[in-house]
Amino acid sequence: MPAEIIDGKQIAEEIRGKLREEIEHLRQVYGIVPGLCTVLVGDNPASVSYVTAKNRACQELGMNSFHHHLPADTSAEYLLGLIGELNATAEIHGILVQLPLPPQIDERKILEAINPMKDVDGFHPVNVGRLMIGEEVFPPCTPAGIRELILRSGTPLEGAEVVVVGRSNIVGKPIAMMLVQKRPDGNATVTICHTRTRDLGAHTRRADILIVAAGHPRAVTGEMIKPGATVIDVGVNRVGTTESGKAKLVGDVDFASACRVAGKITPVPGGVGPMTIAMLLANTVKAAKLARGLPV
Ligand code: GUN
Numbered sequence: 001m002p003a004e005i006i007d008g009k010q011i012a013e014e015i016r017g018k019l020r021e022e023i024e025h026l027r028q029v030y031g032i033v034p035g036l037c038t039v040l041v042g043d044n045p046a047s048v049s050y051v052t053a054k055n056r057a058c059q060e061l062g063m064n065s066f067h068h069h070l071p072a073d074t075s076a077e078y079l080l081g082l083i084g085e086l087n088a089t090a091e092i093h094g095i096l097v098q099l100p101l102p103p104q105i106d107e108r109k110i111l112e113a114i115n116p117m118k119d120v121d122g123f124h125p126v127n128v129g130r131l132m133i134g135e136e137v138f139p140p141c142t143p144a145g146i147r148e149l150i151l152r153s154g155t156p157l158e159g160a161e162v163v164v165v166g167r168s169n170i171v172g173k174p175i176a177m178m179l180v181q182k183r184p185d186g187n188a189t190v191t192i193c194h195t196r197t198r199d200l201g202a203h204t205r206r207a208d209i210l211i212v213a214a215g216h217p218r219a220v221t222g223e224m225i226k227p228g229a230t231v232i233d234v235g236v237n238r239v240g241t242t243e244s245g246k247a248k249l250v251g252d253v254d255f256a257s258a259c260r261v262a263g264k265i266t267p268v269p270g271g272v273g274p275m276t277i278a279m280l281l282a283n284t285v286k287a288a289k290l291a292r293g294l295p296v
Contacts, residue, residue, distance in 0.1 A: 003231070003262040006153045008145070012274035015148070016061060019281050023062050026288065034288035035064035036094040036120065036280070037086050041079065041105065042072035046238070047098045054096065057277045063284065064091060076105045080113050087115040093291055094120035094284035099170075117290060120283035122174070131174060134181045137290075138283045143175035145275025146211060146232050151185055153264050155209060155230040162188040163203050165220065165252070166213035171234055175211055200224065212252045222257030231258055231265040234272050 026032040036058050040051045051067070058065035068082060079097075086095050095118045101107050111119075116126040122140035130137050139147075150157060162179050166172035172192060179188040193203050204210055204224040212220050213234035225231060235252025242248045251268030258265055266272055286296050
């Protein structure tokens with residue numbers, strides 16, 4: 001029997017529906033309009049399309065959306081000055097600097113300049129540290145979306161063998177840290193695999209839940225998957241264009257062969273991608289509530 005598809009688009013839509021109601025409530029009762037400011041440096045086509053989608057999603061939910069598009073040769077000093085201004089602007093509750101940044105800008109310095117209480121990406125070291133010790137405030141958006149997909153697919157996490165392929169700061173490391181926490185949406189046994197892992201298949205075949213964020217197509221194929229496992233494909237690889245001229249996307253998992261073995265699987269597109277934006281919106285609403293001292 002082919003794997004059940006975990007429909008990230010549908011789940012993200014449900015989450016957005018709930019957020020829309022919450023935003024309306026915040027507006028009517030407290031006069032709060034959550035606001036997100038995105039900052040894009042340069043014209044990387046993938047980054048342009050991600051940032052456009054993030055701003056559009058804010059507007060659709062009745063949030064304020066601000067955007068700064070800076071030239072590729074922007075200096076670190078200029079960007080730091082801008083972040084200082086955004087930190088001091090009350091109607092901006094969340095700041096997102098789209099990564100990667102051009103080589104003349106030190107990414108870490110920029111991320112550390114964002115006020116941690118406006119860091120809706122969850123990339124500031126303070127928020128990374130909070131996540132590590134189980135005091136999560138802003139979980140990074142893609143890992144938060146992955147966790148939500150696992151929970152809503154009905155896959156048990158308690159005691160489950162989770163294998164994460166990829167050790168990036170944006171996905172691999174934080175999702176591993178989240179799922180190992182002593183809490184009902186954690187309690188898993190987590191293994192992180194990476195480019196120096198000796199026998200990748202030996203690890204992935206043990207996984208009840210396999211999360212693949214390797215960064216290249218077909219990093220995982222059907223014979224590397226335990227029958228019945230839940231497979232979360234985080235990859236977004238542009239491989240040519242479709243007939244309508246849009247970028248053709250594939251994940252890091254070979255979908256056709258994986259489908260024949262897995263119990264549940266996320267598609268690309270329509271799996272993790274839409275969840276990332278939904279979680280960004282949720283973090284921005286949370287930031288707006290925390291800024292006003294409201295319970296979250
Ligand atoms: N680049 C790729 N993913 C992300 C993300 O989640 N946030 C930011 N700021 N940049 C990214």
